Amino acid sequence: MELISSITEMARITANWRNADLQVGLAPTMGYLHEGHLSLTNRAKMENDKVVASIFVNPLQFGPKEDFSRYPRDLEKDLMLLESAGVDAVFHPTSQEMYPENFNASVEVLGITDVLEGAQRPGHFKGVTTVVAKLFNIVSPHRAYFGQKDAQQVAVIKKMVRDLNFPLEIIICPTLREADGLAMSSRNVYLNADERKAATVLYHALATAKAAFENGSRQGNALRKIMDAVISSEPLAKTDYVSAANPENLREYDGLIPTGYGVLLSMAVRFGSTRLIDNFQL
Structure with a gap:
């Protein structure tokens, strides 16, 4: 080499x-x-x-x-x-x-x-x-x-x-993940033990919204509310944004996601001084 x-x-x-x-x-x-x-x-x-x-x-x-x-x-x-x-x-x-x-x-x-x-x-x-x-x-x-x-x-x-x-x-x-779902990232090294445990909330928020989507919840604003609620349940997490957007132009779906279209669920969340991002594309 x-x-x-x-x-x-x-x-x-x-x-x-x-x-x-x-x-x-x-x-x-x-x-x-x-x-x-x-x-x-x-x-x-x-x-x-x-x-x-x-x-x-x-x-x-x-x-x-x-x-x-x-x-x-x-x-x-x-x-x-x-x-x-x-x-x-x-x-x-x-x-x-x-x-x-x-x-x-x-x-x-x-x-x-x-x-x-x-x-x-x-x-x-x-x-x-x-x-x-x-x-x-x-x-x-x-x-x-x-x-x-x-x-x-x-x-x-x-x-x-x-x-x-x-x-x-x-x-x-594809995104590679740790056993508990946290997306692998060079920035994970910044997390202390409590923050590292709390950071799995990103994966849980995405997984909860994905389950809702697969069960027929096709409103962009509803999917964002689901993710935001899961993240808010973690005291160490501070949300920068949650998104349910068109994967091509990244514009938010507010109402019904059109039939046949995908959705990019994404978020940025802070744990202390560390800012992490994650997403699912459905």
Whole structure:
């Protein structure tokens, strides 16, 4: 496995692979890897000849009051896990390499970034789409792998790829969960013991709303009330938002969900200083 920090070198290696008619898969990450990340690289290994994992804590997607400086990092462990998973190359650039002096370009997707996470974290998705567009241009993958846990991010990236005609396929992998239902996340490390126990309320809220939906409750406002009630039953949980939205445009269903349409149930909840997100797509 090669560890690469240079954009030029990363682009050269993947260009050589493509010239040899090898299929290239990319799993973009911010490091501090868990089984959820490895499920992306495992899927990529199954579907491609060569796999690149990127590790880059992207400063552009963190707001001024967010946790960029304290975002967990463990490069040595990450590299060990990726090598064991059979990844061919790890792209680990510095911020200076990705955003050199006088860097002032950006990629922004409008329309689906002003709600949910976008409303709570202004500028977040512009940072995400800018760095992901750069990674696509550097690595030139045939396929890129993302987790369903970041449902809005997935929708935004798919729209960026479609609108800007990036020549690659976006593969969405299921959310991996702990035994008690909590979605795997690098931010779970911030939770103390009581908060960790309380955090399972996200899964319980989603599961309760899913059961109601499957039993015929098809009103968006009713599903949000169900999720909100479950979360409110946990004293350590503070809700940022709950949502029952159209999975394509992320607009809220207020009344009846049209027959044949899906619904994205999602939420963001704080436990102390830790903010967690989760979702079910039905």
